[in-house]
Amino acid sequence: MTFDCSIELNNGVKIPQLGYGTALISENSDETVRAVSTAIELGYRHFDTASIYHNEREVGRAVRECGLPRSELFVTTKLWTTDMRAAREYDAFQESLERLGLDYVDLYLIHWPVRGRYQQSWEVLERILEQGLARAIGVSNFNPHHIDDLIAMGGTVPAVNQYQLHPQMSCPTLRSYCRNHGVQIEACQPLGQGLYVGDPVLSEIGRKYAKSAVQVVLRWELQHGIVTLPKSSRPDRIRENRDLFDFELSSEDMAVIDHMNINRSITPDADPETFTF
Secondary structure, rough: OOOOOOEEEOOEEEEOOOOOEOOOOOOHHHHHHHHHHHHHHHOEEEEEEHHHHOOOOHHHHHHHOOOOOHOOEEEEEEEEEEHHHHOOHHHHHHHHHHOOOOOOOOOOEEOOOOOHHHHHHHHHHHHHHHOEOOOOEEEEEEOOOHHHHHHHOOOOOOOEEEEEEEEOOOOOOOHHHHHHHOOOOEEEEEOHOOOOOOOHHHHHHEEEEEEEOOHHHHHHHOOOOOOOOOOOOOOHHHHHOOOOOOOOOOOHHHHHHOOOOOOOOOOOOOOOOHHHH
């Protein structure tokens, strides 16, 4: 089974709207390969990793060994902060590519806006794009003023901004900014690290559609045009997170979920304005 739900980025590249996140998926490399392989078997075609996740080798192995043409799979990885501070962005990208065992990535992101460095890093990403080593480039955990700085450089507008996003942190201002500037918003931690399992409001909505609270959250994100990246190593959860395309939330239910926003970050120490890692 596959599901066709792609969004066109600002450079014409199509990104699957439902992806598979791999942050902290497992400390066991074989289990990570099995989980990603299971996701591919269940129809996922978009896989999100990063150098700091320490699983690029496993993600790349699953992609290479799945038997599908490389062109059918969308792979994202990211530039970590220490490589930015050391001004070794290009070398870090090449190392990621080597660990993945791929000739190119579909999307390469600056993971965090390191103060005094992200503009220079962006110039390196533009070179990577020009060389055809990435099909699209973007950012992660960037606030509007960070993106403004990149746009002011007069070159490539970021294709994507990946950000913590879920009903209690729905980021309406950031989403509006990204939409107005042609930047696709992606939700990392889209389920709030288990925050919504059994939530009474979402569970009540889910009963109308014979769906779980988790499926309601992910469907809400899809209907807002958000690219979402749920993660799990359990096959039943991977399947549950996939089964979102046989129902549609009503406008009334969407509004109820919209009103859950309280700007609650589940990682308060990871603030784009104050992080130190």
